[in-house]
Amino acid sequence: MKRFKRILSVLLAVTFIVSCAAITANANPALGDEDYKQYLRNKGFPETYVTRLADLHVQHPQWIFEPLMVTNINSSFTWDYVVYNEIWGPSGGEDNNLIDSSSSYSAYWLKYGSYDSGKCPVSEATLKFFMDPRNFLNEKRIFMFKELAYPAGTDTCTVESVNQVFNGTFMHNAVVPGSDNPQSLTYAQVVYNTSVAAGVDPMFVASRLRQEKGVDGNTKPLLNGKCGDKLWEYYDNWTDGANGSHSYSELTSYNGYYNYFNIEASGNGYFNIYLNAMKEAKNSGWNTHMKALTGGIPKVKQKYIDQYQNTLYLQKFNIDPRSGRMFWGQYMQTVYAVHDEAYSTFKGYLAYDLTDKAFTFSIPVFSGMPETPQSDPGTKFTDTSRFLSHIDEPACGTPQDGVKRNSLTFNFADSTVFYVGGWSVHTKARSAYQFSVDGGDWVNAQSHLRGDVQNATSGYTQGSMNAFNVSVDMANYGLGTHVVRIRGKLENNETYPIASFTLSCIAEGGEIELNTSTYKLGDTASGKTITNINAGESVSSLLSKLNDECRIIDEAGYTVSSGILKTGYKVQYYKYSMVFDEAIVIVKADTTCDGIVNGKDLIRAKKMANSSEKGYIEAVDFDGTNSISQSDLNTLTSLIGK
Numbered sequence: 001m002k003r004f005k006r007i008l009s010v011l012l013a014v015t016f017i018v019s020c021a022a023i024t025a026n027a028n029p030a031l032g033d034e035d036y037k038q039y040l041r042n043k044g045f046p047e048t049y050v051t052r053l054a055d056l057h058v059q060h061p062q063w064i065f066e067p068l069m070v071t072n073i074n075s076s077f078t079w080d081y082v083v084y085n086e087i088w089g090p091s092g093g094e095d096n097n098l099i100d101s102s103s104s105y106s107a108y109w110l111k112y113g114s115y116d117s118g119k120c121p122v123s124e125a126t127l128k129f130f131m132d133p134r135n136f137l138n139e140k141r142i143f144m145f146k147e148l149a150y151p152a153g154t155d156t157c158t159v160e161s162v163n164q165v166f167n168g169t170f171m172h173n174a175v176v177p178g179s180d181n182p183q184s185l186t187y188a189q190v191v192y193n194t195s196v197a198a199g200v201d202p203m204f205v206a207s208r209l210r211q212e213k214g215v216d217g218n219t220k221p222l223l224n225g226k227c228g229d230k231l232w233e234y235y236d237n238w239t240d241g242a243n244g245s246h247s248y249s250e251l252t253s254y255n256g257y258y259n260y261f262n263i264e265a266s267g268n269g270y271f272n273i274y275l276n277a278m279k280e281a282k283n284s285g286w287n288t289h290m291k292a293l294t295g296g297i298p299k300v301k302q303k304y305i306d307q308y309q310n311t312l313y314l315q316k317f318n319i320d321p322r323s324g325r326m327f328w329g330q331y332m333q334t335v336y337a338v339h340d341e342a343y344s345t346f347k348g349y350l351a352y353d354l355t356d357k358a359f360t361f362s363i364p365v366f367s368g369m370p371e372t373p374q375s376d377p378g379t380k381f382t383d384t385s386r387f388l389s390h391i392d393e394p395a396c397g398t399p400q401d402g403v404k405r406n407s408l409t410f411n412f413a414d415s416t417v418f419y420v421g422g423w424s425v426h427t428k429a430r431s432a433y434q435f436s437v438d439g440g441d442w443v444n445a446q447s448h449l450r451g452d453v454q455n456a457t458s459g460y461t462q463g464s465m466n467a468f469n470v471s472v473d474m475a476n477y478g479l480g481t482h483v484v485r486i487r488g489k490l491e492n493n494e495t496y497p498i499a500s501f502t503l504s505c506i507a508e509g510g511e512i513e514l515n516t517s518t519y520k521l522g523d524t525a526s527g528k529t530i531t532n533i534n535a536g537e538s539v540s541s542l543l544s545k546l547n548d549e550c551r552i553i554d555e556a557g558y559t560v561s562s563g564i565l566k567t568g569y570k571v572q573y574y575k576y577s578m579v580f581d582e583a584i585v586i587v588k589a590d591t592t593c594d595g596i597v598n599g600k601d602l603i604r605a606k607k608m609a610n611s612s613e614k615g616y617i618e619a620v621d622f623d624g625t626n627s628i629s630q631s632d633l634n635t636l637t638s639l640i641g642k
Contacts, residue, residue, distance in 0.1 A: 003408035016220075032483050032502025033058070040538050043071050044365060048373065052137035058485050058497035059139060061439035062358045071367040074321035079366040082319045085327045087127050094121035095268070096327070097130075097335040107378030108335075129381070131317055133363050135373050136342065136429040138383070139494060143349075144312040144342035145361040148305050156357040157203045157349065162190035165206035165348035170218045178288045190293050198298045200305060204312065205297055207344040211337055212262045222262065223289075227278050228254035234271040241269015252279035258292035261300055266333065304331060311362055312338045314619045319364065339381060350493050356442070387488065388457060389424035390496045416576065418484065423453045423467040424498050425460035429491040433468035433498070436485045437477060445470045445486070473514050478577030479505050510573045511581040516545045521583060524618050525626055528583040530571060531618055535587055535597045535639075537565050540587070549575050552585070555593070566595035567619050586618045589639045602636055609633065 030037055036057055040050045040107035044067045053065050070077045086096055087110075099108045105120070111118030122130075136144055159199070164185065166172040185193075191209070195202035213223065221227040231251040234240045257278055259265065265277035284299070286292035288564035307329070308320040315331040316338040323329060324629035332338075349355045370373060376382045376407035434442040454462045472484055482505060486498040512530075514521050519542070520532045533542070538554055539560055553561045555568050567590040573581035589597040591604040594618075605620045609628040620628055622635045 020468040031422075032481070033500040035502070040065065043067055046070075046365065046369070048134055048369075048371070049090070049137065049363065049365065052134060055497045056137065056139065056142065056498045058501040059487050060497045061357055061436065061483075061485060062356055063142075064358060064360045066360060066362050068362045068364045070319060070321065070322065070364050077319065077321050077366070078368040079370075080368055082317075082327075082366060083124065083128055083131060086131065086317060086319075087122075087124055089327060096330060096333065097122045097127055098333045099126065099335050105378070105380065108380070119333065120550065123377065125374065125377045126335065130339065132369070132373045133313070133365075135376075136339070137363070139355075139496075140346050140383070141339060141342045142361055143345040143359075144316075144338045145363045146201070146311060146345070147360045147362050148201045148204045148310050148312070149578075150196060150199050156359060157192075157201070157354060158352060159188050159192045161348045161352040161354055162192050162202050162206045163208055164351040165203060165344050169210055169213065169215050171209065171213070176289050176293065178290050180288050180290045187293075190290070193296070194294045194297045198301050200297060200301045203345050203348050204341075207301070207312075208331075210298070210343045210344050211259060211332075213260065215617075221274055222259045222265065222277055225256050225258065227257065227274055228252035231274055231278070233595040234269075240271045241267065241273075242271040244408075246613065251275075254282060254471055256287050257281040258286050258287075258289055259296070260292045262332075263296060263299060263303070279544045285402075312341050314365065325577055336381065347526075353493075355495075385427045386460070386495050387424060388460065389422065389488075391420060391422040392500055395428075416473055418472045418501075418503060419470065419476050420465070420484075420499070420501065422486075422499070423450055423471045423487050425453065425462060425466050426458045426488060426490065426496065427460055428494075429461045429463050430465055431491050431493070432489040433465070434487050434489055434495075435470045435472065436487075437472060438482050442487070474503065474505055475576050477505070479507060481505075505576065507576050507578070508579045510547075510549055510575060512550055512573050512583050513547045514545050514572055515547075519545060522625070524586075526584055526586075526616055526618060528581075529586050529618055530583050531586045531588075533565055533585065534588055535564075535595065539563055539565055539569075539586070541565075542571070546571065548574070550571050564595040566590060566593050567616050585614070586616055589619060589636050591615050591619050597636075599640060602633070602640060605633060605636055606641055610623040 010039075031641060033054055037050050037054050040053055041047070043065075045053065045065070049067075056063060056065075062623045070082070072313060079525070087094060094110060098113070099105050099122050101113045101118050101120045108120075108122050108126040110121040110123045110126075116153050135144065136142065163172060166174075166187060173186065175181065175184045175186055176190050181190075187209075188206070191205050193200045195205045213220075217223050221230040228251050231246075231254060232248055235246050235251060259277040260279040262277055264280040265273050267273050267276055281292065284295055286295055304315050308323040309315045309318055309329070309331075314320055316335075318326055318328070318330045320326075346355070349357075424430075433445040433447050435445050436442045444468040448467050448469075449462075450467040453466045457466075467485070470484070470486060474482065482503045484501045484503060486500075487495045488498055489495050512521065514530070518532065519530050521530050522528070524531070530542070539562055542565060543550070543552060543561070551572055551574050553570050554560050554566075559570065565585055565586045565587055567585060569585035571583045571585060572579050587595060590600055591601045591608065604613060604615060608615045608617060608620070617626070617628055620632045620636050623629060623634050
């Protein structure tokens with residue numbers, strides 16, 4: 001039996017990712033690494049953004065990155081301009097960005113702080129480090145750029161993931177106190193329900209609460225119901241920034257009010273910080289915990305998200321020129337708050353395996369940025385984890401830091417399996433290697449221990465799995481261009497990029513062949529057909545006369561392997577999930593397409609003859625005139641009952 005020769009050529013544009021740092025609306029296109037980089041460039045991302053985002057794309061191909069072209073919105077908003085205004089400008093000022101006064105933060109100070117809150121103004125180098133988006137384009141911190149609006153129907157988080165963000169704080173697994181919570185709803189349930197109703201990302205709200213309230217915020221003045229007493233204590237002793245003219249009754253009237261989000265909690269010294277926050281709470285009527293939560297969430301949306309501060313980054317650095325309060329309308333003074341909030345959000349998603357959702361990240365881009373990102377002035381915020389990776393097959397050279405690319409061609413005569421092997425080591429323990437095809441689900445690859453790797457790569461955590469084998473049957477994906485990605489997974493479920501392969505799968509076209517002269521293969525009025533088949537002949541009899549790559553399907557498209565042949569069945573030359581050739585099965589006298597010849601076929605043939613019904617005329621065109629004649633009807637009549 002003749003079989004067609006077939007060739008599956010796999011052209012691999014390989015992006016092999018190795019790095020000294022563990023970098024960790026619309027849909028993303030299914031692009032390979034180089035094409036994806038060009039896609040990012042076309043959007044407007046500079047090259048120093050592109051390389052980092054491409055690494056993240058290997059880890060999370062569903063993530064969508066959008067540039068916020070700040071300078072394009074207003075040409076005066078260059079990098080130097082926004083930095084100057086944040087730290088020196090009349091709308092900004094040194095009290096815009098503060099950091100802890102502990103000596104361990106001294107590398108970040110502009111000067112030792114004179115703020116009663118125990119904070120110091122940051123240096124320009126510190127501000128540049130935290131303002132430079134390129135420093136945080138990794139898996140842990142990218143969430144500072146995640147869009148915070150939560151459109152109806154979004155499913156990127158759960159009540160459980162919100163509760164995970166609260167882990168270790170007074171809100172974790174805790175019921176919101178107060179008689180106006182008769183259903184005993186937990187903090188996580190209230191935050192989730194209220195946020196979704198308001199169109200705000202619940203994970204953002206949870207991270208903001210964690211950042212603002214910390215582990216034991218319920219014992220502090222803004223939540224313990226006794227802030228008025230604390231204000232009077234400061235004022236009576238003239239400490240912590242106390243100023244102005246106030247009475248005991250005025251200040252203690254703030255007892256029984258709550259401010260979960262520290263809205264308007266700003267000023268020099270705790271007296272002013274607390275007083276401003278309590279004025280907001282009292283004016284808003286937040287005299288229960290439930291009111292402060294359910295009222296605070298929509299207010300955060302109104303005051304920030306709806307005012308062009310739709311990311312954590314923009315709530316810390318209000319640099320969108322469309323905002324009516326540039327540089328001063330910022331949520332928090334602590335310069336690293338957004339850095340920590342982003343990580344809290346990431347950990348919440350990570351705990352419930354939600355990191356591969358289709359998140360959209362809006363990332364600021366400024367003209368005039370330095371060629372390299374501003375470095376961390378100290379060591380507090382530097383990620384020291386590292387990894388090294390190598391692809392053995394197909395070979396890609398010596399492992400090195402940075403990005404390595406190869407372009408290779410593979411020819412498969414009989415096998416459609418794409419195989420790649422290699423190794424990777426990390427400063428943290430790994431739990432798995434995974435691969436994904438075309439942005440689909442991640443699948444665990446085979447992993448094993450290689451002694452030569454263990455001996456040659458000191459300084460990394462070896463464990464029992466430092467090597468991997470990935471085998472993918474590309475026949476399941478068909479012809480065309482596909483992308484196979486490989487990533488490592490750490491013990492805490494964080495991931496890091498290893499490689500991205502673009503596979504252009506092509507195959508030599510085939511066609512239907514018959515090894516018998518009984519059946520006739522040719523072109524007719526209905527298209528390509530197989531004729532001269534008698535009623536009652538079996539599917540298996542026709543299959544035995546076809547080349548091996550052929551299959552028979554019914555009119556619904558399901559494969560048929562037994563039973564009798566029926567007019568309207570199709571023979572397909574099918575390979576690599578593609579149809580290369582197709583022919584319609586025509587059974588003699590079977591106009592009703594049931595494989596049986598009886599009076600119903602004559603009735604339908606007459607209707608086809610007078611054009612009142614359509615059908616396969618080849619089934620009754622016995623005289624070869626490409627029409628149904630009286631002679632054809634007579635022949636059909638003679639066949640009925642035989």
